[in-house]
Amino acid sequence: MLRVLVALLLLANLAFYAWTQGWLDGVVSVRSIGDREPERLARQVRPETVRILPAGAASAPSAAASAPSPAASATPATLACLEAGPFSDADMAAAQATAQLALPSGSWVTLRIDRPGAWIVYLGKYANRAVMRNKEDELNRRQLPYEEVRDNPALEPGLSLGRFDQRGGATQAVDRFAQQGLRGARVVELTAASSSQWLRVEKAEPSLATTLAAMKADALGKGFVPCAKAPAN
Numbered sequence: 399m400l401r402v403l404v405a406l407l408l409l410a411n412l413a414f415y416a417w418t419q420g421w422l423d424g425v426v427s428v429r430s431i432g433d434r435e436p437e438r439l440a441r442q443v444r445p446e447t448v449r450i451l452p453a454g455a456a457s458a459p460s461a462a463a464s465a466p467s468p469a470a471s472a473t474p475a476t477l478a479c480l481e482a483g484p485f486s487d488a489d490m491a492a493a494q495a496t497a498q499l500a501l502p503s504g505s506w507v508t509l510r511i512d513r514p515g516a517w518i519v520y521l522g523k524y525a526n527r528a529v530m531r532n533k534e535d536e537l538n539r540r541q542l543p544y545e546e547v548r549d550n551p552a553l554e555p556g557l558s559l560g561r562f563d564q565r566g567g568a569t570q571a572v573d574r575f576a577q578q579g580l581r582g583a584r585v586v587e588l589t590a591a592s593s594s595q596w597l598r599v600e601k602a603e604p605s606l607a608t609t610l611a612a613m614k615a616d617a618l619g620k621g622f623v624p625c626a627k628a629p630a631n
Contacts, residue, residue, distance in 0.1 A: 477601040479625035480610045482618045484511070484594030492617035497597050500613055505606065506599045515591035517568040519575065519583050522547070522556025530555045540580065550588070559583060598625065 485493050490508070497506050521544075524530040530546075534557065537544050547556040559575065562568040568585040575583045599610060599622070610622040 477603060478607045479598070479600050480602055480607060480622040481509075481596050481598040481625045482620070482622045483509075483596035485596065485619070487593075487595070489617070489619075490595045493597055493619075496613075496615045496617040500609070501599070502606070505602070506597055509596040509598055511594050511596065513589075513592045513594075514563045515565070516588040517562045517565050518547075518586055518588055519559040519562075519568055519571045520547070520553065520556055520586040521559065521582055523553060524555045527555050530557065533557060536580075540578070542575075542580070553586065561588075597622075600625075 482493065494508065521533055522530065524533070534544070537557070537559075542559065544557045544559050547553045547558050560568070560571055562571070565585065565587070572583050572585055597618075599606065602610060613621055615621075
């Protein structure tokens with residue numbers, strides 16, 4: 399039995415020695431020298447294409463990746479709102495005809511703006527401010543609201559007992575004051591009702607805006623100018 403053990407031990411030592419020398423690499427799956435140089439270098443594929451980068455360069459984005467594409471860097475063209483006017487009803491037809499000849503179809507619209515008149519219930523015009531102060535004392539005793547008329551030399555010094563956008567409303571107010579015993583109040587028109595028409599290009603691209611700015615015609619008056627209140631793009 400002892401002889402068998404000695405023989406097995408001798409065979410094991412011989413096998414280990416043969417493996418360490420690499421004689422058994424083709425027989426067993428574990429190589430004697432492991433995955434070390436120079437064998438690993440010999441297995442490289444196209445090693446000449448490998449470049450060693452300086453520290454920090456690997457984390458920096460490449461120029462191709464960081465540079466925005468033309469499509470990404472392009473910004474939409476700014477759209478301008480331009481209008482011509484105001485025109486009276488009589489002048490509007492000539493302005494429209496001029497626009498039809500010079501501008502693309504559908505690029506412009508017509509606008510009509512109606513502004514109501516303004517009336518006040520008025521006390522005055524007083525000879526001087528001292529006389530007006532006496533009237534103010536009377537209004538305070540009656541607990542009637544009022545304000546001094548300003549920026550209107552034709553009505554100064556004077557007082558306003560209320561502002562109305564319809565003449566009928568101002569007339570009714572005068573009647574109520576008369577019933578309360580307040581004398582001297584009357585209706586005065588501050589501004590007359592008006593109506594005007596305009597030609598407007600609400601969203602003009604740069605090329606069209608240039609054309610509009612260059613348009614000169616008697617029918618267009620002062621021509622196209624930036625809108626008083628341009629709509630959002």
